[in-house]
Amino acid sequence: MMIKLLTLAILASLACKLLAGRWPWELLQGDPRAANEARARNLLGIGPQAGYDEVIEAHRRLLQKVHPDRGGSNEAVHEANAARDLLLARLADRRGT
Template sequence: MMRLLVIAVVLALACRMLLGKWPWDYLQTRSDGRQRLGRARRLLGVGRKASRSEIREAHRRMAAILHPDRGGSTAKLAEVNAARDLLLARLPADNISHEPPESPQ
């Protein structure tokens, strides 16, 4: 019995060292909203604490790459637009007032 306990502890530590997470962390499911936020961040390539200007800049970069006029697809561009909208909607309200308004192009 003691041998099984030692093996379990060693496996848990190995999992933590190799994969960066404890084994029981893989048992938790993320909520749908958190999954969408994570996917939107990955799609735009921004971090959790990205500012409004960082999100906009990342969106411009991705939109330029994926625009249908440049060989991209409308579906992918729609995904990028939805990711931008989701991330901007989740920003705290006080983040809005600290940045100058965007100039029209």
């Protein structure tokens, strides 16, 4: 009985991978791109409807707080830059489609 259940679980996992292109546990995690975008928006303190100008302004404000010349760190600047770059790339992708 246990071997049948294990075999069924393995077959179901393989079918999911073949049909959906992802393993079942990957489907349960959600879209990592959406999570990265949400983290970037949270870091910059902007909402999902923010446009190009809002992203640039939020990045500028954040850099004023976290820049090493003002007591911040290089790591914080890199995180802010990465968040800005990600969101600007998403905006460009949406305009292109």
